[in-house]
Amino acid sequence: MEKTLGILGGMGPMATADLFKKIVSLTKADCDNDHIRVYIDSNARIPDRTQAILYGGESPLPYMLESAKKLEAIGADCLIMPCNTAHYYYDELTKAVHIPFLHLIEEAAKCVPEGRHPGLLATSATAQTGLYARAVEKYGFELVVPDEEHQALCMDCIHQVKAGQTPDRAVFGSIMQNLRDRGADIFIMGCTEIPLIFEWLDLKDDAIDATEALAKAAIRFCGKEVRE
The missing domain is CATH 3.40.50.1860 (Rossmann fold)
Known part of the structure; x- marks a missing residue:
């Protein structure tokens, strides 16, 4: 059964676009209808992850939790997140949703x-x-x-x-x-x-x-x- 994908993006926007481009180009498809349905929340307002982790900056976690829950609510069957550093918060994110969350690292x-x-x-x-x-x-x-x-x-x-x-x-x-x-x-x-x-x-x-x-x-x- 085909599933819908949710991308928790914006960290940064260009990296999110690069991931989406690779998903499209790497999917074996003969026409538009053969591709995956994808929801993307590219929230560039998410605070800097390195600043938060190493220097006590504003936590990005509340913003990421909001995005993850939003993607699940609109119908994503699975989540991915194109930011390696943000996986520092992976456990908290997975506990907040009820769908699989693939781990980039x-x-x-x-x-x-x-x-x-x-x-x-x-x-x-x-x-x-x-x-x-x-x-x-x-x-x-x-x-x-x-x-x-x-x-x-x-x-x-x-x-x-x-x-x-x-x-x-x-x-x-x-x-x-x-x-x-x-x-x-x-x-x-x-x-x-x-x-x-x-x-x-x-x-x-x-x-x-x-x-x-x-x-x-x-x-x-x-x-x-x-x-x-």
């Missing part, structure tokens, strides 16, 4: 190939709270994170994307090189702005796109086939 962790050493490209909050470290550890991997200097540069690049700006290739390249120097041989795009950086800079490095992993999981959950 878990879907990405499943994609790490055997024998590889994943390096994380993500917000400081995602890195420091261990969201990815715990997820990949379940599959037998040890996560590599940037040093403090390059993590700060990664945050700068993410903020540039949110402002509609393309990060400097050399700066972003230095972050990836720092991860390589620390033992990584594959990257996890662990912030939903990171795939946009790869796209805009036309990067071909071996990497796991968490947004794409979530899109594929949502397509399958909703009863459709993934276009390979």
Whole structure:
């Protein structure tokens, strides 16, 4: 039975659009009617997750709870959320609804190939709270994170994307090189702005796109086939 999908979005809007685009492009469909019905609540007023988690800023949880409940009320059979850092609040969100809520980070962790050493490209909050470290550890991997200097540069690049700006290739390249120097041989795009950086800079490095992993999981959950 086909299911309707709800996207708890807005964190940020461009990342939400990227997820929806990937759902559409990755769904095996011959016409419009073959696609999934999708409800999107892109609430850009949700407070910054990193500011809340690390620096005591306003909590985004009440806003996310409102969005999740709204999506369930209008008929979503399943929820997804294109923001890695927001999964810090995943348990509270799942308790507030009565429908399945696919986990972005878990879907990405499943994609790490055997024998590889994943390096994380993500917000400081995602890195420091261990969201990815715990997820990949379940599959037998040890996560590599940037040093403090390059993590700060990664945050700068993410903020540039949110402002509609393309990060400097050399700066972003230095972050990836720092991860390589620390033992990584594959990257996890662990912030939903990171795939946009790869796209805009036309990067071909071996990497796991968490947004794409979530899109594929949502397509399958909703009863459709993934276009390979």
